[in-house]
Amino acid sequence: MPLYEGIGAITDKLVVVIDIGAAYTKLGFSGEFSPRCIIRSEVKCKDTGRVRNIRDYENAQDLYDLLVDFVHMLYFKYALLSPKDRPVVIIESLLCPTIFRETLAKVLFCHYEVSMMLVLPSHLVCLAPLAVDTALVLDVGYTEAIAIPVCHGLPVIHAWQALPIASQAVHGNLKTLLTACNTGINSISEWTIEDIKVRCCFVTTQKRAQEFSKATPEITTCLEVKYPLEGSRTLTIPGKVRETVYEIFFEEDNDHQCMSTMILDAILKVNVDLRIKLSENIVIMGGTAMTPGFKNRLKDELYKQLKSDRYSKLKITKFKFHSPPSKDNYTAWLGGAIYGCTELLSMKGLSRENYLKENRLPDWANMKDNLRTL
Amino acid sequence: MSYIIGSDVVRYACTCGILKPISKLYFCRHCLEVRCGFCVCHEVDSHFCGKCAENLPSSEARLKKNRCGNCYDCPSCHQQLTTRAATVGPKNPEDPKATPRKVFYLLCLLCRWSSRDVGIPDQSAVSGGWPERENIHANRLQEIQDMYKGIVLLDKQQKLEKDKKKQRRYMSFTDRTGITASMLRKRVGLPDIPHPLLKPKPKEPEPAVAKEDVEELPEELLTKPVNLCEVTTMEQRLVQPEWQPITVEKLFPIHKQLSVKRSQRCRSCEHNVSKPEYNPNSIKFKIQLFACFHIPEVRIVTVEPLRAGKTCELLLKFSNPTQHQTVITFLPVTLEMEETKISEQVTEDKSVVDDYLLEKKQPLSLTGTGSQPSSLLHASLSRQPSITVKPRPIAVPVVADITIPTSTFILPPRDDAAEYDDSGDTHNIQDDSKLVIWRKSNKAVVKLQVTPKEDLKIGDEVVAGFTMQHIYVNTITTVDNKEPQKCEHKVKVFVTLGNLVGSE
Numbered sequence: 001m002p003l004y005e006g007i008g009a010i011t012d013k014l015v016v017v018i019d020i021g022a023a024y025t026k027l028g029f030s031g032e033f034s035p036r037c038i039i040r041s042e043v044k045c046k047d048t049g050r051v052r053n054i055r056d057y058e059n060a061q062d063l064y065d066l067l068v069d070f071v072h073m074l075y076f077k078y079a080l081l082s083p084k085d086r087p088v089v090i091i092e093s094l095l096c097p098t099i100f101r102e103t104l105a106k107v108l109f110c111h112y113e114v115s116m117m118l119v120l121p122s123h124l125v126c127l128a129p130l131a132v133d134t135a136l137v138l139d140v141g142y143t144e145a146i147a148i149p150v151c152h153g154l155p156v157i158h159a160w161q162a163l164p165i166a167s168q169a170v171h172g173n174l175k176t177l178l179t180a181c182n183t184g185i186n187s188i189s190e191w192t193i194e195d196i197k198v199r200c201c202f203v204t205t206q207k208r209a210q211e212f213s214k215a216t217p218e219i220t221t222c223l224e225v226k227y228p229l230e231g232s233r234t235l236t237i238p239g240k241v242r243e244t245v246y247e248i249f250f251e252e253d254n255d256h257q258c259m260s261t262m263i264l265d266a267i268l269k270v271n272v273d274l275r276i277k278l279s280e281n282i283v284i285m286g287g288t289a290m291t292p293g294f295k296n297r298l299k300d301e302l303y304k305q306l307k308s309d310r311y312s313k314l315k316i317t318k319f320k321f322h323s324p325p326s327k328d329n330y331t332a333w334l335g336g337a338i339y340g341c342t343e344l345l346s347m348k349g350l351s352r353e354n355y356l357k358e359n360r361l362p363d364w365a366n367m368k369d370n371l372r373t374l
Numbered sequence: 375m376s377y378i379i380g381s382d383v384v385r386y387a388c389t390c391g392i393l394k395p396i397s398k399l400y401f402c403r404h405c406l407e408v409r410c411g412f413c414v415c416h417e418v419d420s421h422f423c424g425k426c427a428e429n430l431p432s433s434e435a436r437l438k439k440n441r442c443g444n445c446y447d448c449p450s451c452h453q454q455l456t457t458r459a460a461t462v463g464p465k466n467p468e469d470p471k472a473t474p475r476k477v478f479y480l481l482c483l484l485c486r487w488s489s490r491d492v493g494i495p496d497q498s499a500v501s502g503g504w505p506e507r508e509n510i511h512a513n514r515l516q517e518i519q520d521m522y523k524g525i526v527l528l529d530k531q532q533k534l535e536k537d538k539k540k541q542r543r544y545m546s547f548t549d550r551t552g553i554t555a556s557m558l559r560k561r562v563g564l565p566d567i568p569h570p571l572l573k574p575k576p577k578e579p580e581p582a583v584a585k586e587d588v589e590e591l592p593e594e595l596l597t598k599p600v601n602l603c604e605v606t607t608m609e610q611r612l613v614q615p616e617w618q619p620i621t622v623e624k625l626f627p628i629h630k631q632l633s634v635k636r637s638q639r640c641r642s643c644e645h646n647v648s649k650p651e652y653n654p655n656s657i658k659f660k661i662q663l664f665a666c667f668h669i670p671e672v673r674i675v676t677v678e679p680l681r682a683g684k685t686c687e688l689l690l691k692f693s694n695p696t697q698h699q700t701v702i703t704f705l706p707v708t709l710e711m712e713e714t715k716i717s718e719q720v721t722e723d724k725s726v727v728d729d730y731l732l733e734k735k736q737p738l739s740l741t742g743t744g745s746q747p748s749s750l751l752h753a754s755l756s757r758q759p760s761i762t763v764k765p766r767p768i769a770v771p772v773v774a775d776i777t778i779p780t781s782t783f784i785l786p787p788r789d790d791a792a793e794y795d796d797s798g799d800t801h802n803i804q805d806d807s808k809l810v811i812w813r814k815s816n817k818a819v820v821k822l823q824v825t826p827k828e829d830l831k832i833g834d835e836v837v838a839g840f841t842m843q844h845i846y847v848n849t850i851t852t853v854d855n856k857e858p859q860k861c862e863h864k865v866k867v868f869v870t871l872g873n874l875v876g877s878e
Binding site: 132292344 | 416523533591618763
C-alpha cells in the first residue's frame, strides 16, 4: 500500500460488495445506493483469446484461473483498489454450487488475500432495502427462476422452488422462432439475441396470450420489427414472436409447473399462519423481471392458478407486490451494500485466519455448520 | 518488438509453474526467482484520468466515486465527449451594444450525440457545472441504512454486555449493602443514568408497503411501431446502473471512469518487482525488475524439418542482457522434480492443508534493507505478510528430447556501444566449436540435437525443453555483503519447434 494512499483510507476501510450473477456481475461499495458497474460475468481467456463466461468452467482448476482473471478485472478496472487486507461482501444464491463458492473463497483469500469475507444469501438481503422481514422472494435471473420464502428474517429453504425458466430459456426460444421465420440466418450470437429480446420483446397480457393459444387467433398482433444484423442483413421479428416469446414462463411443463405455480407451491410448503402474509408480500427481482408487462402477467397468472383445484386449500384472496427502491437487477446487491456498512461484517464475516484454519466456507447444506450448540 | 512478444514460441517456466514468454516475466532480485503476473501481488498505486491525465489522490478519487470531475463519456457509444462552443444572440436583442454570448455543450465526435439532444441546457463556462442527477430513493435508503446500522450496533453492544456480566467475579456493591447504584446516585444528587436495556431504540422507518397493482404493460407497445434508434441497448442501460434508461431521451453524460497505475510485489519477500512513476504522464518505472533485463534471452534461429524419432539440428541464439559476464550450462528438464519437491515441502510443514503452502512470514522490520524505505515504513504499519500459493505442476507435453551438451559456454556482458562497432570481435573465448557456432558481442548461437519422440503423428506440435543454468551476479548490497555476489540460477525453457513433417 503506497504512502500517498492517505491515512484516511486505512482507518476507514472500503468494503467491496460483489454479486456475481450468471450473466451479469454487480460491483460496488457498501453504503452506496447503486452499484458502480454492472458488467458481464465473463473474462477473456489469455491462452485462446476466447471470451468465456465464468460459469462455463471445466473443473476446479479451470474455474480458479477464470476467477483469478475475473476478480483482477473487478478490482483493478472497476473498483480501483487493492484487494489485499480489505473486507469483501459476496452476495450469492442459496443454490450456488459448492465448487463455485469454495473456489471463489479460495481465490479471494489465498490469491487476493482479502481480510474478511461476508457471504450473504441474495434472497434474504434483497429485503433490506424494503425494511420488511417476511416476504416471498422470486429471483428470475439468467439460468433459473428461484422462489424462496423468507419468514421473520430466515429463508425457509425447505420450501424452495426452482425452474430453469429464465433468460436463457427465452434466448433459446427466441433463437428457434427467429431462425424459423428468417430463412438463411442460422447463427445469431447470444448477445444479439439478448439485444433483440430487450429492445423488442415484452410479456403480453393474459387475455391476448389465451387468444394466441387458439387455433385461429382473432386479434391483430403488434407490429413487426426490422432488426439490422451485421450491417448488411435484416432480421424480421414478427409481432407474434415479440409478444409470445416469454410464454414459456407461464406454460405448465410436464410436471404441471410454471412461474406462477412455483410461487403458490412455495407458499403451500410454509406454515399456515404465514401463508397470507407471504402472499401479500411478494418481492420479484432479477434482470428478467424488468421485462415490460412481466409483473402484470404474473399477477394475472397467480389469480388464475388460484382458482384451480391444486390450490383450493389456500385461503388466499389477494396478492400484493413490493416495489423495491432500486432497479430489479440490482435489488440483491443493494441489500448486500446495506448489510455491508453495518457492524455485521465484523461480527459474522469469515476472517482470513479462520478460513485458513479450516480451508472451507461455512455452508447451510453442511451439517457441521448446522449443529445446534446449546 | 511484436515478433518477439507476439508469438510465444520460447516460453520460460515461472516459479509458480506457468509458462510465459520472457517479456511477461519478472525477476525478483531479492529471492532470485522468476515471477509472473499471476504469482505477484498487484497493488493500486495512483489514480488518474485517462483523458485529461489529471492525477487524483486516492482519497479524492474515492470521494468522486472513481470518476473524473471534468471529463465525460458519451452515454450512447461510450467514447469521450468533447466540449463544443457555440455563440448565441445576446440576452436582450434590442440592446445594440450587447455582444453575442458564448455557450458550451457536450458533443460526441464519434456518434454525434450531444447534450442538446436530451435537453440539457447549454452552460456558460467551459468546465461545465453540468447538472448532476440524484437517486430519488436516497433519503429513504439512508434512513433504512441508519436503522440497520443502529440495530446491529445495539445487538453488538448487548452481546458485549452479556460477556462483561459473565466475567464479573467479585461481589457487587449492591449485594453487600442492599443499596443499588441508582439509589445511591439519587441520594448524592446525581442524575440517574438510564438502564442500558431501556436505551432508546433506533428509529425505525416504516416498512415498505406492498401494493396489489403492479406496472401494467404499456399499451403503446402493442400498437406503435418500435423505432430501434430510440430504444437503448443493454450496454447503454448498464453504464448507468442507477437509472438504466429505456429510451434515448433519458441518456445522460457519464463521468469518465478513472484508471490506475499498478505496482507489483513479490509475494515471498515483499519487495516490489515493478513500480511505475507516480506521474500519469510518465511511462517510466521507478522499479522494473523485468526478466528480460536479468535472464539470458533464448531465440530460435532455425530448426531442421522435424521427423519422428530422427535427430535434427536446432540452432538457438542466446543473448546476455546484464552488465556481467555469464556462463550458461545446459541441464535436462525434469517435470517430475517439481512434484517431489512439493511433496517434500508438504511433509515438512504439517499445517499445510489441502494444496496451499502457507508460509507465514514476519512483517518486514524497519531496519531491513530495501530499495524504498518510505514505503517499507508504511508497510510495517498495515501490510500483512502474503500467503504463498503452492506452485502448480508445469502443464506442457514435452515430446522431443534435447541432447544435453556437456560443455558450457560464456556470454560476455552487454555493451551498447559494441552494437555499432564493426571492427570484428576481439574477445578471446575458447569455445567448444561443436557447441557454439557463431558469436558476436553479448550474443552466441549454439547448435543442439533434438529428437522428436517416435510415437508422434504428422502435424503434431513438437515441444522440447531444457533447463538453462546461468551465472547471475547479484548487485544488491546488504549490510553483511558489500560485494556483488555470483550465484547460479536455473530456469526451465520450453521451445515450440513447430509441427512434425514426417516420420523416419
